[in-house]
Amino acid sequence: xxxxxxxxxxxxxxxxxxxxxxxxxxxxxxxxxxxxxxxxxxxxxxxxxxxxxxxxxxxxxxxx
Numbered sequence: 001x002x003x004x005x006x007x008x009x010x011x012x013x014x015x016x017x018x019x020x021x022x023x024x025x026x027x028x029x030x031x032x033x034x035x036x037x038x039x040x041x042x043x044x045x046x047x048x049x050x051x052x053x054x055x056x057x058x059x060x061x062x063x064x
Contacts, residue, residue: 010035017042028052
């Protein structure tokens with residue numbers, strides 16, 4: 001339950017950008033991994049540099 005509450009709080013904070021009455025611009029240069037990806041995707045206008053990387057860390061090794 002504690003983990004759920006923590007994640008729910010994070011999602012609500014990220015979505016506050018989505019609900020913002022003013023346009024939100026995200027500039028992605030370098031790496032945006034995990035929560036940074038969620039944050040960038042909640043912006044109205046995400047702009048990425050040509051050499052930027054965005055996504056989530058690999059979960060291939062979970063359970064090993």
